[in-house]
Amino acid sequence: MSTEGQVITCKAAVAWEPNKPLVIEDVQVAPPQAGEVRIKILFTALCHTDAYTWSGKDPEGLFPCILGHEAAGIVESVGEGVTEVQPGDHVIPCYQAECRECKFCKSGKTNLCGKVRGATGAGVMMNDRKSRFSINGKPIYHFMGTSTFSQYTVVHDVSVAKIDPQAPLDKVCLLGCGVPTGLGAVWNTAKVEPGSIVAVFGLGTVGLAVAEGAKAAGASRVIGIDIDPKKFDRAKNFGVTEFVNPKDHDKPIQQVLVDLTDGGVDYSFECIGNVSVMRAALECCHKGWGTSVIVGVAASGQEISTRPFQLVTGRVWKGTAFGGFKSRSQVPWLVDKYMKKVNLM
Numbered sequence: 626m627s628t629e630g631q632v633i634t635c636k637a638a639v640a641w642e643p644n645k646p647l648v649i650e651d652v653q654v655a656p657p658q659a660g661e662v663r664i665k666i667l668f669t670a671l672c673h674t675d676a677y678t679w680s681g682k683d684p685e686g687l688f689p690c691i692l693g694h695e696a697a698g699i700v701e702s703v704g705e706g707v708t709e710v711q712p713g714d715h716v717i718p719c720y721q722a723e724c725r726e727c728k729f730c731k732s733g734k735t736n737l738c739g740k741v742r743g744a745t746g747a748g749v750m751m752n753d754r755k756s757r758f759s760i761n762g763k764p765i766y767h768f769m770g771t772s773t774f775s776q777y778t779v780v781h782d783v784s785v786a787k788i789d790p791q792a793p794l795d796k797v798c799l800l801g802c803g804v805p806t807g808l809g810a811v812w813n814t815a816k817v818e819p820g821s822i823v824a825v826f827g828l829g830t831v832g833l834a835v836a837e838g839a840k841a842a843g844a845s846r847v848i849g850i851d852i853d854p855k856k857f858d859r860a861k862n863f864g865v866t867e868f869v870n871p872k873d874h875d876k877p878i879q880q881v882l883v884d885l886t887d888g889g890v891d892y893s894f895e896c897i898g899n900v901s902v903m904r905a906a907l908e909c910c911h912k913g914w915g916t917s918v919i920v921g922v923a924a925s926g927q928e929i930s931t932r933p934f935q936l937v938t939g940r941v942w943k944g945t946a947f948g949g950f951k952s953r954s955q956v957p958w959l960v961d962k963y964m965k966k967v968n969l970m
């Protein structure tokens with residue numbers, strides 16, 4: 626029986642309050658309005674950013690909400706005017722939209738899109754500034770425009786990437802955030818060249834994807850830094866060639882890396898969200914050219930600092946969102962790469 630145009634009641638994990646256990650609830654999901662898509666979510670992963678917002682440290686965090694932004698599913702129904710996807714299409718919801726019409730999209734300088742960002746940051750849909758989720762009439766906020774910790778979700782059409790229907794959704798859901806972020810940080814933001822020495826701070830999903838991207842770009846050394854030694858074995862499979870645990874050293878970690886690399890690394894990536902580590906990641910870069918990319922998301926109130934001399938003497942500090950990838954255009958390309966078993970390393 627078609628559910629098109631009907632309210633769907635399904636299970637979702639609801640974050641009622643910061644830092645309190647998520648509760649599996651029966652949630653009502655309203656039909657998609659104009660320019661919206663309702664998706665049956667089949668697989669969702671967990672990114673550190675979900676935990677960050679859940680912790681209450683995200684200045685944009687709104688409660689109660691349905692978290693989740695790294696997922697894959699099948700379109701259940703579409704609202705008026707939606708032309709690029711239809712029911713049955715296999716899709717990845719993209720927290721970073723791509724409308725192809727706004728100032729950002731047309732600039733050719735960024736993957737950030739301005740069309741729905743105001744609504745997604747406010748936990749609502751752009752059309753009527755309301756949520757499509759409710760529990761017995763009480764609205765529940767959307768999160769990052771995706772809310773994938775629900776069996777059904779409603780997203781803006783500019784936030785949906787249509788993918789190869791043969792792709793295994795349990796695997797490619799990871800292309801909704803962590804993997805493109807890491808690969809793109811290396812390929813699009815830093816543009817690492819062959820022979821480079823790379824340092825990766827934090828060996829979670831994002832850091833491992835950075836390592837894999839760096840190896841694929843021809844890095845000669847990929848130094849992985851983590852305080853959890855359990856991360857090191859797995860990281861070898863992603864191209865990390867050397868490991869440093871800051872806990873094993875008395876010297877500041879930036880000094881350890883400068884000493885290990887004859888003056889500093891060519892590129893570093895902070896994949897943790899810790900502002901002290903962001904400073905170390907900049908300061909371990911080589912004088913004259915070293916570039917450090919901030920990937921990690923730091924809590925509300927946290928600020929970065931360093932001596933301006935670090936920049937005067939040629940180090941470059943950058944940041945990246947979704948690895949600089951244009952979501953709707955390039956997520957399907959990443960899925961195709963995965964399907965062709967392109968060996969990145």
Ligand SMILES: NC(=O)C1=CN([C@@H]2O[C@H](COP(=O)(O)OP(=O)(O)OC[C@H]3O[C@@H](n4cnc5c(N)ncnc54)[C@H](O)[C@@H]3O)[C@@H](O)[C@H]2O)C=CC1
Binds near residue numbers: 673674871899920947
């Ligand atoms: N800019 C963007 O577009 C995106 C940013 N993020 C952010 O990237 C960061 C990483 O995300 P995930 O890989 O999912 O996190 P994760 O929690 O899986 O991995 C973080 C790693 O950092 C290590 N770590 C923690 N403190 C450390 C320290 N002081 N020194 C060295 N290692 C330390 C942990 O042991 C862990 O292995 C988070 O801040 C997340 O919010 C995630 C996705 C996209």
Ligand SMILES: N[C@@H](CCC(=O)N[C@@H](CSC=O)C(=O)NCC(=O)O)C(=O)O
Binds near residue numbers: 802923946
């Ligand atoms: N609301 C947060 C925003 C944190 C942030 O920077 N998010 C990243 C994606 S993290 C994915 O896992 C991002 O792409 N930012 C660009 C954007 O437009 O949000 C806060 O204020 O800390």
Ligand SMILES: [Zn+2]
Binds near residue numbers: 674694803
């Ligand atoms: Zn994420």
Ligand SMILES: [Zn+2]
Binds near residue numbers: 724731737
């Ligand atoms: Zn746009």
